[in-house]
Amino acid sequence: xxxxxxxxIINSILVPLAAGLFIFLSVFRALLSDPVDVHSIRYFTGxxxxxxxxxxxxxxxxxxxxxxxxxxxxxxxxxxxxxxLSREVFFTGxxxxxxxxxxxMELKGIENFYxxxxxxxxxxxxxxxxxxxxxxxxxxxxxxFNTYFGFLGSIxxxxxxxxxxxxxxxxxxxxxxxVLLMFSVSSAVFVLAVRFIQQVVLxxxxxxxxxxxxxxxxxxxxxxxETISRYKTYISSGWILSSLGIVCAxxxxxxxxxxxxxxxxxSFAFVVAGEFxxxxxxxxxxxx
Amino acid sequence: xxxxxxxxxxxxxRCIGCHTCAIACKSGNNLPNEVWWNRxxxxxxxxxxxxxxxxxxxxxxxxTLGCQHCDDPACVKACPAGATYKRExxxxxxxxxxxxxxxxxxxxxxxxxxxxxxxxxxxxxxxxTVGDKMVKPQQKGTVSKCNFCVDRIDNGLSPNCVxxxxxxxxxxxxxxDPESEVYKLLNANKxxxxxxxxxxxxxxxxxI
Numbered sequence: 001x002x003x004x005x006x007x008x009i010i011n012s013i014l015v016p017l018a019a020g021l022f023i024f025l026s027v028f029r030a031l032l033s034d035p036v037d038v039h040s041i042r043y044f045t046g047x048x049x050x051x052x053x054x055x056x057x058x059x060x061x062x063x064x065x066x067x068x069x070x071x072x073x074x075x076x077x078x079x080x081x082x083x084x085l086s087r088e089v090f091f092t093g094x095x096x097x098x099x100x101x102x103x104x105m106e107l108k109g110i111e112n113f114y115x116x117x118x119x120x121x122x123x124x125x126x127x128x129x130x131x132x133x134x135x136x137x138x139x140x141x142x143x144x145f146n147t148y149f150g151f152l153g154s155i156x157x158x159x160x161x162x163x164x165x166x167x168x169x170x171x172x173x174x175x176x177x178x179v180l181l182m183f184s185v186s187s188a189v190f191v192l193a194v195r196f197i198q199q200v201v202l203x204x205x206x207x208x209x210x211x212x213x214x215x216x217x218x219x220x221x222x223x224x225x226e227t228i229s230r231y232k233t234y235i236s237s238g239w240i241l242s243s244l245g246i247v248c249a250x251x252x253x254x255x256x257x258x259x260x261x262x263x264x265x266x267s268f269a270f271v272v273a274g275e276f277x278x279x280x281x282x283x284x285x286x287x288x
Numbered sequence: 289x290x291x292x293x294x295x296x297x298x299x300x301x302r303c304i305g306c307h308t309c310a311i312a313c314k315s316g317n318n319l320p321n322e323v324w325w326n327r328x329x330x331x332x333x334x335x336x337x338x339x340x341x342x343x344x345x346x347x348x349x350x351x352t353l354g355c356q357h358c359d360d361p362a363c364v365k366a367c368p369a370g371a372t373y374k375r376e377x378x379x380x381x382x383x384x385x386x387x388x389x390x391x392x393x394x395x396x397x398x399x400x401x402x403x404x405x406x407x408x409x410x411x412x413x414x415x416x417t418v419g420d421k422m423v424k425p426q427q428k429g430t431v432s433k434c435n436f437c438v439d440r441i442d443n444g445l446s447p448n449c450v451x452x453x454x455x456x457x458x459x460x461x462x463x464x465d466p467e468s469e470v471y472k473l474l475n476a477n478k479x480x481x482x483x484x485x486x487x488x489x490x491x492x493x494x495x496i
Contacts (some may be wrong), residue, residue, distance in 0.1 A: 134395075
């Protein structure tokens with residue numbers, strides 16, 4: 001199952017990463033006002049927001065490999081009124097299109113607040129649609145709030161750490177930036193805490209059918225012991241890695257010394273690996 | 289005049305689990321190797337022909353499973369390309385020429401394994417085509433499923449599985465027509481639908 005869905009797994013990490021990067025850095029740009037650091041702030045937020053486009057484009061290209069007929073992909077927006085996949089494709093495409101417009105304006109030195117807001121909205125709706133594709137199937141393990149916290153949580157977890165990496169790489173180390181980075185990465189702690197509670201509840205709920213029933217065979221809702229055990233292993237390992245990455249990032253942002261880019265880059269690697277494992281676990285519950 | 293709505297009725301007391309319907313479906317629709325649109329399940333367990341009950345009072349009961357042609361199909365809503373659609377007469381179709389192969393219909397469907405995905409070019413044990421000439425050839429990278437033998441019903445015939453059933457356990461017709469056999473059967477007998485609680489109102493009824 002995981003190998004078959006690899007392109008979707010990568011897409012479901014790259015799109016929230018791009019959305020998170022753009023959202024966090026837009027907020028940073030709007031909130032940071034230190035006149036001493038103004039050039040550095042403009043530089044690192046601009047560089048990070050510029051990176052969001054190629055990341056989402058890569059996600060879109062990789063997702064095409066999931067299709068049996070990639071050359072028919074243009075048809076995928078035909079049912080936007082009913083299909084969450086159509087909506088996802090539409091909003092992800094809009095996210096990229098709006099980002100491109102923003103980028104051209106940025107290159108020309110035109111600041112457009114509304115364009116940034118629209119891009120942020122498209123990025124968010126893209127990930128909400130992604131979560132709804134799975135949530136609407138009603139499959140065990142997919143139909144709860146854990147699906148939303150999985151996908152939307154990735155925006156916060158990946159976006160906060162990625163924007164910190166870029167801020168530190170851009171050399172922005174003023175106290176104001178440091179506080180904001182610290183605050184954004186701390187928001188990921190909230191996501192991880194909620195995910196932990198949801199996992200405990202879901203792990204208790206997911207049980208192999210003790211008695212065979214025709215209904216479970218007809219619906220394919222019965223999960224065997226091996227699937228549940230693999231699911232738990234992937235989800236737990238993912239959570240531990242993401243938590244390690246976040247704790248590591250908070251620790252170094254909170255320390256008074258010079259912020260090391262490499263340390264934050266390692267934190268980022270941890271959260272990417274964590275989110276990857278979390279997503280692998282999620283797809284294990286899908287139909288064979 | 290009321291709209292047509294084709295339904296299938298399966299008399300579970302008559303079904304003898306011979307799999308003739310499954311074979312007729314496979315050969316009539318020239319389905320590739322490993323592809324089955326119609327399967328026969330047993331109430332006793334996952335393995336074929338497993339009896340249920342307690343020895344010595346064992347019973348074998350069968351359930352045939354294919355696309356349920358729901359009145360409110362989750363697959364049609366989920367399909368992003370309009371490849372899965374519902375005809376006026378209630379038959380849920382899969383257009384191979386429009387299918388992207390995203391397999392979202394498989395995920396959205398409340399019923400398991402009623403669809404097949406041709407990951408590669410369809411392969412056949414035989415080197416010649418069997419079944420109805422009217423049947424559209426399957427394509428690589430597309431999903432396929434039961435279509436109530438749509439080419440046959442459009443020509444006034446019954447689906448293959450109904451025609452061949454030796455126990456006369458399967459019936460097909462327009463439920464909106466009070467003169468139809470299916471209408472009369474459903475009015476005169478206790479019946480059920482699979483996973484009715486999902487709210488999709490399947491068009492396959494089981495007499496119990």
